[in-house]
Amino acid sequence: MVKIPEETIEKIRSSVNILDIVGQHVQLKKAGKNFFGLCPFHEERTPSFSVNEEKQIFHCFSCGRGGNVFTFLMELEGLSFTEAVQAVGKAGGMQLPDELVQAQQPSAREQQLRPLFSVHEAATRFYHHILVNTKAGAPAREYLKKRQISAEMIETFQLGFAPSERVLQPFFKEQQTDYQTLRKTGLFIENQAGELTDRFVNRLMFPIRNPQGAPIGFSGRLLQQNEQQPKYLNSPETELFNKRKVIYNLDLAKPAVRKTQRLILFEGFMDVISAYQAEVFNGVASMGTSLTEEQIYEFKKVTSQICVCYDGDQPGQKATNRAIDLLTQQDSFEVNVIQMPNGVDPDEFRRTAGPKRFREVISKAQEPALKFKLNFLKTQFNLNNDVDKLNYVNQVLQQIANTKPGVTQDVYLKELSADVDLPFDSLRKQLGNLPDQSRKNHSSKLHNQHSQQAPQLAERHYSRIENAERHLLMAMFYNSSVWDQVVANPNFNFIHDQYQQLYLFAQEYFRTHARYQSAEFSDFVQEPKLQAVLAELEIDNDEQLDNEEAATDCVKMITESAPLVSKINQLRQEFDSAGQIGDELQQLKLASELIRLHRQLDQLRTSND
Ligand SMILES: [Zn+2]
Known part of the structure; x- marks a missing residue:
């Protein structure tokens, strides 16, 4: 990995706002101090992904991922740290130092897909060239002219033409493109002897691009009607092209x-x-x-x-x-x-x-x-027929029932009443009688007033000791007198590994940094797991951190519990080993000892109240 100077990283990181970068992938809405959206790392229905603009960090309450803008891109696009810095630098309009420009470390998956991407790139350019510059492309140009598609659009969408002479296969053969790669592109049909011929013939070619703008497949439209062939022919499923996922443009x-x-x-x-x-x-x-x-x-x-x-x-x-x-x-x-x-x-x-x-x-x-929907339903029934009319009324009422009760419902009920010539009041009564099943959802599903969902946070609950550790760590980072007070005691340790590690990193960090900045510290830590812990701490922490007395209490609680906690952990391990060799007597002994220690720990906590 290239060593990038810390000042460069810092400069690049602060050249962008994490909201802008994340906002390109997640739709964010402000709620309280943070912005919330659907986590891009997994499917979810209620937003648990949060971004804190002030601290320039993100954290997902559901999957626990978290970090700064670099971490986000690394996770989302599988980039290395260097690549993430490059990407952010580009987004921030920064001139990247040479060593960064040269450092490209594609992932294994990327390396594997790269040839497929380049074949699609080349095929796009080739078909486009045929459409724009050759005699063979004339009929397709004529067609586009008739449809009033401008030259600019042909350029923007890289439209192309696959002529009736099969030219793509010879083109790649001449370029000595790898046979296996060509097979995998889906651009060719393979006969029993394994020979490849062009799949797209005499078709106007629409390159299909992925969300990053790279062509991953084609859709070809027949120029002349032909009963034996589909009007549109798409690339088959390939490693790049998944029809269920693709959205054109x-x-x-x-x-x-x-x-x-x-x-x-x-x-x-x-x-x-x-x-x-x-x-x-x-x-x-x-x-x-x-x-x-x-x-x-x-x-x-x-x-x-x-x-x-x-x-x-x-x-x-x-x-x-x-x-x-x-x-x-x-x-x-x-x-x-x-x-x-x-x-x-x-x-x-x-x-x-x-x-x-x-x-x-x-x-x-x-x-x-x-x-x-209501107009559409009307076309599906013959309102002069009583049975049809009844079915129609029922279906419309079901739809209306899905909207919020109130004026909107009344408006639609009035329309219905006029359409079917039934009294408004009886329709409304019928609406009220609909089984709860269809009325349980009063949110305005079909109607204009989209109700914003409040973020639901699956917040984790920590033991009192762990909460003390978390509070103390944040207080130390943001308040130098708390920091000084704690480091003055060389014997102080956090009980949980992750906090102790962050504490040790922070000691290093403060040697070279006068002021704590979470996004910067996140880069300093580098370890993804710790970055996620840190991001959660930061997002979680809205409390007053300038209370030194509270910090002192935390220190006291942690120090007093530490020996007990480590003793408990040790006994747990012994308990497990005893279980593995089937020593039930030993297990029983350890169990009662564990119960005793837990009681002591509880007493310690209450005496701290
Ligand atoms: Zn998540």
Whole structure:
């Protein structure tokens, strides 16, 4: 590992705000002193991931991970410390010292995937070149012109063309690309003899990028209708390409989603590109199938507001209805629907009405998901038929029951009353009679008022002794007179290993640092486990730390308990060993001794009160 001077690290770390870096991956909301969001390291429904801006550290109350901005990137993206410093330096617009620029230490996994990434890079450029510069690309250029896709968009989205002559395989053969690598890309079909030929033929090529912007697969659209072949052909599943996870254009959309606080979900790639051309930058699309849990989870990381903007035709309406059901299953999103006027596709509307009008519709013509849902239900039933009508009323009431009781419910009930020609009061009564099952969730699932979830913290509970240790350690770090008081006693030790280790590191640290800064100390400690302990201590600690008397009490309690605690630990080990050799008599003896010691410890604690 390269040794980076501490001043450089410090400079780079303070060139950014941890909120900005974390905010690129986690949607954060302020609650009290800290910011909270869904932990990016595991799936969860209620936020337990917290960031403290003042201290520039993060901590997850659920998985216990914690540290500073470097630790965050190391954990999240599997970077080495050096790489994390580089990444943060770049984000902070810092000029990196040469030794840092040269130091690249890819992980084993990265090394393994790197050739796959470069084949996709090369294939993207190759297809793009064919589209833009060659005669073979003419029909595809013509098609894009008809769809009014600008040269700038062709560039931005690196659109390409796979001609009918199979040219990709010869291209890589000439470059002497490794056969096994090519096999794994999914860009080729393999015959029984193991020979590879191009998978994509005579198709307009949409490179699919991962959230970091690297191409990981393709979707190819047929230029001419052909009964024997699908209109869109996707890369098969590969080590890079997981269709359930992929979201088209998430990488480019992310900054705009954060800025506008909402994400627009389109049905197809063309809609996304078309919208982008009209300067609607926050659009994404799923991979042609219905939304997956994995994709919804990705959405949750970036936004809490989603607008579904699918096609206006029958299948589009059905797909919208399904998307709403999936998105509202979890209480994480405010979901709205945008419908283009006259039931046309978003792309078509942009072309016919122009970008300005398109932007207007996108920004103003949204309706709550519930409203869409009720209109959609109406089209599914024949209201002139009594049985149908009854079913319709029941389904609508179920939907209304899912919203908060009050004005909103009344508005929808009134509409329903007019639609089915039944008295408002009897409908309301029926709503009240719905079984509790459907009414248990009063949060505004489908309606506009998204209720923010309060962070639920699974806080750990510590014994009184451990709490004393934790309090003392923080008091020592933040209050130099407490520090002086404790270090004056050379025999003082913390009982628990992790605190003792932090204490020892701190002694080193204060030799060269006049003032304690948690993010800086975290780098000094380096050990991930201790960094996590430290982050938890910091986030946890809101107490008054300038009370020297309280510190003295802590010291007293720790010192008095220490011999007992270590004796107990020793006896526990002996107890376990006795169990292993089946010496029950010895175990019995040790057990009663342990009980006696625990009693003593309890007495010690109460006498301290
Ligand atoms: Zn976590």
